[in-house]
Amino acid sequence: MNLRIIPRLDIKGPNVVKGIQFEGLRVLGKPERFARHYYETGADELIYMDAVASLYGRNSLLEIVRRTADEIFIPLTVGGGLRSVEDIRKVLRAGADKVSLNTAAIQRPEIIREASRAFGSSTILVAIEAIRRSDGTYEAFTDFGRQATGINALDWAKRAVDLGAGELSVTSIDRDGTGEGFDLALTRAVSSAVSVPVIAAGGAGKIDHVLEVIQEGKADAVCVASLLHYRYVRECTYSPGEFTAEGNIESLRKGARFSRIEDASLPELKGWLMSRNIACRSTACGTVR
Amino acid sequence: MTEKPPTLFGLPEKVVFCKRCVMSNQRPSSYPEFKHTRSRICPTLRIDEEGVCDACRHAERKPVIDWEAREKELLKLLDQHRRKDGGYDCICPGSGGKDSAFASHLLKYKYGMNPLTVTWPPILYTDYGHRNFMNWLKVGGFDNLSFNQNGRVQRLLTKLAIENLLHPFQTFILGQKNLAPKLALKYGIPLIFYGENEAEYGNPVADNASSLRNKSYFSMKDLSEIHLGGVPINELMEKHKVTLNDLSPYFPADYKELESSNIEVHYLGYYVKWVPQEVYYYAVEHTGFQARPFRTQGTYSKYNSIDDKIDDLHYYTTFIKFGLGRATYDASQEIRNKHLTREEGVALVKRFDGEFPDRYFKECMDYLGIKPEDFVRLVDAHRSPHLWKKEGGEWKLRHAAWMENA
Amino acid sequence: MPIDGVRDGPVKVAIVDYGLGNLYSVQRACVHAGLGAEVTSDRREIEAADGIVLPGVGAFGDAMSTLRRLDLVEPLRDAAAAGRPMLGICLGVQLLMSRSEEFGAHEGLGILKGTVLRFQEPRAEGRALKIPSIGWNGIRRPAGAEGGDPWKDTPLEGQKDDEPMYFVHSYCVQPEDPGVVLSTTRYGQIEYCSGIRRGSLFAFQFHPERSGPEGLNIYRAWARLLTGDDKQ
Numbered sequence: 063m064n065l066r067i068i069p070r071l072d073i074k075g076p077n078v079v080k081g082i083q084f085e086g087l088r089v090l091g092k093p094e095r096f097a098r099h100y101y102e103t104g105a106d107e108l109i110y111m112d113a114v115a116s117l118y119g120r121n122s123l124l125e126i127v128r129r130t131a132d133e134i135f136i137p138l139t140v141g142g143g144l145r146s147v148e149d150i151r152k153v154l155r156a157g158a159d160k161v162s163l164n165t166a167a168i169q170r171p172e173i174i175r176e177a178s179r180a181f182g183s184s185t186i187l188v189a190i191e192a193i194r195r196s197d198g199t200y201e202a203f204t205d206f207g208r209q210a211t212g213i214n215a216l217d218w219a220k221r222a223v224d225l226g227a228g229e230l231s232v233t234s235i236d237r238d239g240t241g242e243g244f245d246l247a248l249t250r251a252v253s254s255a256v257s258v259p260v261i262a263a264g265g266a267g268k269i270d271h272v273l274e275v276i277q278e279g280k281a282d283a284v285c286v287a288s289l290l291h292y293r294y295v296r297e298c299t300y301s302p303g304e305f306t307a308e309g310n311i312e313s314l315r316k317g318a319r320f321s322r323i324e325d326a327s328l329p330e331l332k333g334w335l336m337s338r339n340i341a342c343r344s345t346a347c348g349t350v351r
Numbered sequence: 352m353t354e355k356p357p358t359l360f361g362l363p364e365k366v367v368f369c370k371r372c373v374m375s376n377q378r379p380s381s382y383p384e385f386k387h388t389r390s391r392i393c394p395t396l397r398i399d400e401e402g403v404c405d406a407c408r409h410a411e412r413k414p415v416i417d418w419e420a421r422e423k424e425l426l427k428l429l430d431q432h433r434r435k436d437g438g439y440d441c442i443c444p445g446s447g448g449k450d451s452a453f454a455s456h457l458l459k460y461k462y463g464m465n466p467l468t469v470t471w472p473p474i475l476y477t478d479y480g481h482r483n484f485m486n487w488l489k490v491g492g493f494d495n496l497s498f499n500q501n502g503r504v505q506r507l508l509t510k511l512a513i514e515n516l517l518h519p520f521q522t523f524i525l526g527q528k529n530l531a532p533k534l535a536l537k538y539g540i541p542l543i544f545y546g547e548n549e550a551e552y553g554n555p556v557a558d559n560a561s562s563l564r565n566k567s568y569f570s571m572k573d574l575s576e577i578h579l580g581g582v583p584i585n586e587l588m589e590k591h592k593v594t595l596n597d598l599s600p601y602f603p604a605d606y607k608e609l610e611s612s613n614i615e616v617h618y619l620g621y622y623v624k625w626v627p628q629e630v631y632y633y634a635v636e637h638t639g640f641q642a643r644p645f646r647t648q649g650t651y652s653k654y655n656s657i658d659d660k661i662d663d664l665h666y667y668t669t670f671i672k673f674g675l676g677r678a679t680y681d682a683s684q685e686i687r688n689k690h691l692t693r694e695e696g697v698a699l700v701k702r703f704d705g706e707f708p709d710r711y712f713k714e715c716m717d718y719l720g721i722k723p724e725d726f727v728r729l730v731d732a733h734r735s736p737h738l739w740k741k742e743g744g745e746w747k748l749r750h751a752a753w754m755e756n757a
Numbered sequence: 758m759p760i761d762g763v764r765d766g767p768v769k770v771a772i773v774d775y776g777l778g779n780l781y782s783v784q785r786a787c788v789h790a791g792l793g794a795e796v797t798s799d800r801r802e803i804e805a806a807d808g809i810v811l812p813g814v815g816a817f818g819d820a821m822s823t824l825r826r827l828d829l830v831e832p833l834r835d836a837a838a839a840g841r842p843m844l845g846i847c848l849g850v851q852l853l854m855s856r857s858e859e860f861g862a863h864e865g866l867g868i869l870k871g872t873v874l875r876f877q878e879p880r881a882e883g884r885a886l887k888i889p890s891i892g893w894n895g896i897r898r899p900a901g902a903e904g905g906d907p908w909k910d911t912p913l914e915g916q917k918d919d920e921p922m923y924f925v926h927s928y929c930v931q932p933e934d935p936g937v938v939l940s941t942t943r944y945g946q947i948e949y950c951s952g953i954r955r956g957s958l959f960a961f962q963f964h965p966e967r968s969g970p971e972g973l974n975i976y977r978a979w980a981r982l983l984t985g986d987d988k989q
Contacts (some may be wrong), residue, residue: 316855
């Protein structure tokens with residue numbers, strides 16, 4: 063079985079954004095371009111998160127999901143602001159293969175059971191976003207890193223699986239966007255505690271970190287954002303009229319660099335992992351026959 | 352016949368919201384704190400005939416400002432002051448928040464200046480706020496002078512400010528604004544750099560013609576002008592048994608000393624394009640800054656002003672006195688910087704403005720020695736009838752950006 | 758609900774809608790491969806189509822009871838018996854079997870003799886593997902294939918051995934007749950049947966419509982078989 067590398071796009075309106083510790087919405091480009099690029103260079107899956115959905119009580123990704131599903135033939139997971147089984151149905155009909163639930167699931171855990179019954183367990187991914195407490199335990203957060211819940215993240219992970227989640231993603235809010243590496247203790251604790259695949263997220267700043275989280279963090283799949291985005295953003299050129307909607311495009315104007323990230327491309331990342339004996343699906347894009 | 356409700360604090364009777372951001376004309380403009388009494392009539396945010404506020408007008412000009420020319424001006428200024436003999440050539444006041452981190456780092460590492468950072472510490476430090484302060488110095492790399500205040504006096508003045516003016520932040524504002532000029536005089540460092548340009552927030556546009564603020568704002572001519580906590584100095588000294596020396600940290604620098612000095616006060620935001628979100632990223636990248644690990648109560652953000660527990664209370668009181676909570680301030684700033692649409696700003700204000708800051712409330716009350724129920728009474732006494740009404744036993748705003756009548 | 762972009766190609770397949778599965782991505786893949794494709798639960802449309810796709814994601818028991826309720830069991834059995842072109846995907850391959858052990862014993866369509874079993878403690882390098890098995894795994898030609906390429910004239914024509922395809926499943930099929938095994942895959946220490954062929958019935962445990970460009974090539978190869986077009 064090959065290890066999955068899954069780029070994540072945080073999306074606000076028409077733009078890909080990337081924050082640090084789930085704060086700040088620096089625009090890095092257009093989702094269609096990023097998605098296509100990652101598909102062509104070997105992404106195993108894609109995740110789209112509506113970064114402000116919970117804030118405004120809406121999920122506005124349907125259009126971009128439709129366009130993506132039309133052109134890109136790898137699994138797409140969509141999350142952010144999905145509140146009900148009906149919301150999930152809409153997103154799946156638009157072309158998503160899986161949905162990611164967090165806020166709605168913590169507020170009403172039964173939705174995991176209902177959704178996995180209606181759509182199949184493997185369609186339902188529960189995203190756990192956690193912050194490390196001073197006593198070494200982890201607290202789950204909702205609303206895209208805004209709302210503390212007082213719930214122990216590890217306990218919640220087990221419960222989510224009991225309720226029918228077919229997969230979990232675990233994100234360290236503390237690490238996300240910082241380039242400091244994944245929270246290995248958090249990932250390992252969750253992955254060892256549940257029988258379903260666990261996707262690690264939050265903190266990759268160089269390709270070593272990805273290997274670390276697989277070996278020491280016991281991650282079954284790895285989600286990356288800044289690590290890849292800050293490479294691709296440099297390869298993109300945009301015409302001035304492309305960013306007319308609101309958004310913090312200041313750093314794009316100046317060539318969007320972040321010195322804490324040793325950015326990489328997917329082929330570089332996978333090539334390196336394979337040299338370390340981690341089986342990866344090779345990134346050569348197949349020819350049409 | 353409906354009786355028009357009187358207004359408190361000399362606020363404009365008609366409540367008008369800016370058509371672009373979510374601020375209203377109730378917002379007080381910058382005002383010398385040491386003249387702040389209950390009966391003051393403070394200038395407020397101007398909204399023009401087209402319904403646009405001064406701050407948004409200023410923001411209009413931001414994209415067309417010739418930032419290269421402004422940088423040349425800055426370089427000229429810095430070249431005049433840069434020291435090569437090992438001494439400090441400028442003062443950067445701040446506490447390691449994103450704005451002071453950005454300003455000081457830019458001045459030192461991009462422009463080769465030798466800043467001395469100076470800090471008036473928060474009234475009640477948050478632990479992550481303190482960490483940011485330490486990282487500012489350790490990771491960013493700066494020398495720092497911190498003035499640790501006489502705790503009893505600070506507590507007394509803060510308490511009085513709350514009781515008389517419902518203004519928890521007065522001591523901090525006074526201390527912070529006054530520290531830099533005084534230290535500049537003491538150490539012979541003629542250049543002071545504050546961060547964001549205050550006109551961003553709607554002080555009269557005329558003040559922006561040059562970025563030098565009128566020095567007299569920071570100076571005092573005569574003791575009798577001064578009120579602290581809404582109380583005149585003599586009364587303070589007599590009734591509360593404090594000495595002139597106890598109060599001196601809150602006084603502005605001596606006018607004569609300032610006037611005859613060559614000290615200049617500048618806002619870096621005049622010379623450098625200030626994009627608040629980018630300032631956050633910069634501070635994370637260069638000075639080890641970290642946002643708060645949970646949402647600030649009363650707003651949606653996590654990285655604005657997070658080092659003082661009293662800060663949450665402060666914004667709650669602005670909500671009470673002016674109908675403008677923290678979400679309004681944060682959203683307005685982001686709208687002006689084109690990070691948010693007005694529609695989004697309105698939704699955020701509706702959701703978060705005025706949220707009661709219960710997280711640190713008890714701790715603040717314990718510190719101040721005010722009973723929570725007394726605080727509630729104080730709060731209610733500061734609700735201006737033209738802004739608030741009681742409906743079904745609950746206080747409700749008459750006007751809000753998300754209401755139809757806005 | 759019809760989707761934009763459904764072309765009225767010369768060959769039309771029916772994608773069986775029994776409420777479960779990523780029907781629309783299957784449809785898109787068919788359209789990309791040049792097929793007309795209708796998502797339907799109407800038995801007459803299914804009986805009239807040039808080919809039938811049986812997709813599915815979810816629980817075996819629920820799927821069978823819905824198929825019964827929609828009166829689709831007979832048409833599917835008849836279509837298979839008549840040798841009409843069929844393509845089963847994921848749960849679709851499992852439903853073809855005679856029985857499944859998922860949450861109790863269930864009767865399947867019985868088009869092929871065999872059972873559906875849950876992965877039993879898959880392990881690799883001393884580490885327990887997770888269930889469901891989610892990810893890209895290689896498909897291989899069955900061992901001991903004699904005389905020619907077993908994948909010729911199948912939707913897998915042109916694929917390399919061990920080409921990764923996208924799998925999501927906790928159960929796998931165990932057909933009684935080894936002759937129907939078209940491809941195998943290994944998960945940990947378990948080697949299982951990942952592709953099936955009997956005449957013009959093909960079925961895969963993986964999702965070709967989610968398996969990138971090579972997965973799309975599988976749909977194209979199937980489309981060529983349907984149209985009788987074996988030009989490259």
